[in-house]
Amino acid sequence: MTSENPRLVTSAAPPARRQIQSWQDAEHNAAAWMRHWGFSDAQAKPGGADGGIDVRARRALGQVKYQAAAVGRPELQNLFGARGRDMHKQLFFFTGSRYAATGIEYADTNDIALFVYALDGAMTPVNKVARRVGKPPAPITPQAPARLLPLTSVAITPATPAPRPTVSPGPHASKGPRWGRIVLGLVLAVTAVAVPHESTVIPWPNAMVMTVGLLVIPVILIVWGLAATNQRSFVATGAGLVLIDLALAWMLNRHLWGNTVSWILITVALGVATLLIRWNAPHRPTGPLAPERP
Numbered sequence: 001m002t003s004e005n006p007r008l009v010t011s012a013a014p015p016a017r018r019q020i021q022s023w024q025d026a027e028h029n030a031a032a033w034m035r036h037w038g039f040s041d042a043q044a045k046p047g048g049a050d051g052g053i054d055v056r057a058r059r060a061l062g063q064v065k066y067q068a069a070a071v072g073r074p075e076l077q078n079l080f081g082a083r084g085r086d087m088h089k090q091l092f093f094f095t096g097s098r099y100a101a102t103g104i105e106y107a108d109t110n111d112i113a114l115f116v117y118a119l120d121g122a123m124t125p126v127n128k129v130a131r132r133v134g135k136p137p138a139p140i141t142p143q144a145p146a147r148l149l150p151l152t153s154v155a156i157t158p159a160t161p162a163p164r165p166t167v168s169p170g171p172h173a174s175k176g177p178r179w180g181r182i183v184l185g186l187v188l189a190v191t192a193v194a195v196p197h198e199s200t201v202i203p204w205p206n207a208m209v210m211t212v213g214l215l216v217i218p219v220i221l222i223v224w225g226l227a228a229t230n231q232r233s234f235v236a237t238g239a240g241l242v243l244i245d246l247a248l249a250w251m252l253n254r255h256l257w258g259n260t261v262s263w264i265l266i267t268v269a270l271g272v273a274t275l276l277i278r279w280n281a282p283h284r285p286t287g288p289l290a291p292e293r294p
Contacts, residue, residue: 014136018121020096023066029121030064030094031055036136039090052082055092062092072100076107090133099126178225184238185221188245192218195249202254210252217245240276243269 015032018025027044034042034055042057044064055062063079065071071093079091091112099107099114104127107114113133114126125131192214196207203210221241247269256262 014123015121020066020117020119020121023064026066026094026096026117027054027064029117030062030092030115033115033123033134034060034062034092037134038136052078057089059088060090060092061086062094065093065095065097067095068097070098070100071095071103073102073106076103076110076112079112080110092133094123178228178234180234181221181225181228181238184242185218185225187218188221188242189215189218200255204252204254204257210249213252214245214249217241217248236276236279240273243273243276247273 015029015036018029020026020029024044031042031044034057039057039060042055042060042062044055052063053061054064061079061083063075063082065075076093079093083089083091091110092115093107093112094115094117096117096119098116104114106112107129108127111129113130115130115134116124116126118124123134125134192211195201195214196203196210201210221238247266250256250262250266250269
């Protein structure tokens, strides 16, 4: 088992390319890149009881996955929890595969930098956090010492405090209920209660089952609106959920079963809903596939 010296000096040039043939290679490669990005004491400790942490530095922690499966929200939650009370430390996650949409959303909300590494050791940032922190530190240019003037020729003026910069919240910083989703859920809930009692509806198998079935999507929308922590556009997803609820109401109405056109419309509605929801989902990056880590 090899180890690397964590006291390497950072430079503007990226780390030398290395072939990633094992999970040890992947962890040492991640540590080299973290040193390049300014965390000069980053060190990988393969094989230790790391509690989910593969690379450690005074100001950062990193986890490395050497697997073919996509990384989802649970793995990132484990990394966030392993940090404990060291909230000042920057979190890094490296994989040779890709990230699920739920994982990217969780990382953006909790300031976790996501990277995909290639089999030659190259790194590709996946989210905004990674593009922000994955930059080498600017070189320090030595300056000539200032000339000292005679004390009698120096005019002393009171110092003016610099204006405090204003920081605008990022797209995921705003928290609170999303009223559009809640209102849509309430409208669909009222509809779910009223539809089984319409004269043109024959509930299947009965009105109670039809009402409960139609309440599933409204409940999801209301809970989602109360728990949401980001402002991603919801229009396409909301329209897709409405189409799914409409198709469900159609299928629970025995009055429409004998009509072939009805089943064609149900199929079309479900297909359009799927396209809308997939179109509204965030981009899913792809990367090289590697065998599962032992």
